Structures are given as structure tokens and as C-alpha cells.
Amino acid sequence: MRRITITGVVLIAIGAFLVTLAPLVRFYAAGKLIAAPADQYGITKLRADNAQYFSTGDLKVLTGNLDITVTTRGDVEAAKGDDVVWDEFTAVNDVTNNKQGISYAQRRSAFNKYTGAGVNCCGANVEKEPVQLTGQIYLFPFSTEKKTYPVFNSSTRKAFDAKFVGEDTVNGVPVYKFEQTIPPTKIQTLTAPASVLGMTQPGDVQVDRWYDGTVTYWVEPASGTPVQQEQRRHEVLKTQDGVERSVAFVATARYTPESVNELVAKATDAKGQINTLKVTVPLALLAVGLLFILAGALLAARRPRRRGHEA
Secondary structure, three states: OHHHHHHHHHHHHHHHHHHHHHHHHHHHHHHHHOOOOOOOEEEEEEEEEEEEEEEOOOOEEEEEEEEEEEEEEEOHHHOEOOEEEEEEEEEEEEOOOOEEEEEEEEEEEEEEOOOOEEOOOOOOEEOOEEOOOOOEOOOOOOOOOOOOEEEEEOOOOEEEEEEEEEEEEEOOEEEEEEEEEEEEEEEEEEEEEHHHHOOOOOOEEEEEEEEEEEEEEEEEOOOOEEEEEEEEEEEEEEEOOOOEEEEEEEEEEEEOHHHHHHHHHHHHHHHHHHHHHHHHHHHHHHHHHHHHHHHHHHHHHOOOOOOOOOO
16 A cells, blocks of 8 residues: 555656656757757858949949858857857859959857847947947847847947838748848948049049838748848948939849748758747646656545455
């Protein structure tokens, strides 16, 4: 009798532990295990057809199809606590006019590995100039919601709202669509020959580079991963009197199909891991725990058989 009772109590205790563990895994442990990697390495390609840009080598505006390569590498040594640091390098080539490296850009970003929100540390910069990072950097939060998120824009060094505009699918994967509008913003002041700007005065003049545009993100909501992106950029050169003198860069760039396929595969894998941690494992713990409690209760409630008396 005593052995049966002890076994039942032990089973009930194990079951209670598993039942208690299930919500801990669902609401706490999963949130700590699901995170952006410190050792990130990835190459994303975009394509912009019929883009216009001012060629400094030709001193005129050219039209061509552009290949854009973005390489992202995590700085593992700089990652500390909840923060990770990623370095990014972007190279733009004009394949139509066979011009390599018409533009280069680099930035260093630090962000919270759980939420994707920018943090100010670790030498964050754009083109080697220190910046104050705000808003989402590379990722949207895990379990992205249908709401507005500020997203950092490296061209303007500011964050602008990305508004939820609807649901969509990319390669059959359900996504949320967000649209960010960047108002006209002065991003650079430089000197250029007045003659190449169509002006009759001799010598050089100061011009300001103004940028405005729209960025659209298609985000897999469970992982917060943008699996498609479209950048509509409109950049012009204006003299100090506010008169627009030339195109600087006008293009619509989108991720290539190959990059979309890679990003969708990564997002799908991440979504599967998240579902395992948030759904499968907690439900399994709950089910097994309840079975242990039931088995323990049945054992503890059993009455021992009485031995018959000898005549």
C-alpha cells in the first residue's frame, strides 16, 4: 500500500512540475531563446531597372539598370547582453553602361536582439559619422503586430513611421505589408561646376542633395523578418536658391527573386522554431504533465487487496 501511494505522489509531483513548466516555456523561455544572431552573415541583392543617376565621372545624368549588393556581417565581439552589432556594406553597379561601383555606402548598427529596436552603443555610424539610432533597424519585432513602427532610415539618419497597410503573401507565405514615407530631406551639401548644372555663371556652385522616397516592407510576422522590400528613391540637386538643377539618383529597387527565396526560407525556418518553442513544446509538456497527474491520482486512490485468512 505504501509503495503504491508513494509512486502516485511522485507521479503527481512530476506532472505538476511539467504543467507549471509549460507556460514558463511559452511566455518566458521562448522569448529569451528567440533572438537575432550575433554572428550574422548575409548577402542580399536588389535590382533597379531604368534608374537615373548623376555620374561624377561623366558629369551628366545616365540611365541604366543597377545591381545593388548589400553585405551584412555581425561583430560577435561587440555583442553584449541583449544587444547585437551588425556592419553593412552596399555596392551599386550600373550593368547597362558597364560601370562598377557607381556608389558605395556603409553603416554600423547596434540593436536589441529580441525586439530589433536600435540602441546607441558600440560605435554606431553611417559613413563613419556617429548616429543616434532609433526605431527598428533590420528586423521588426517577433510577433509583429498590425500597427505602425518607426524604422531607421540611413540616408536621412532618422526614423520614420512604417504604417501597416494590409496583408499579403510572398512565395505563398503570409506577410504583413508596411509602408514608410520619407519627406524631402536635405542629406548633403557639395560643390559642383555650374556648367554641368545648366547654369551660365563661371566656376563652381554649392548644391544641396535632397532625398525623398517610399520604402515598402513585406514582413513575415512570427519572425519579424522582411522577406521583400521595395525602395523608391528620388534624389535631386538644388542650388542655394532652392531651384532644382539636376537629378542625383532616381530609382525603384526591389529584392531579386533569388534573395526573396533565401529570405522566405530563413523566415519559414525561424517561424517553425518559434512555433515549436511557443506552441509544440508547451502543449507537449502540458499533455504529459496532465497524464502524469492522472496516473498518479489513480495509483494513490487504489485500495490494496486484503489477504485471505488461513483456516
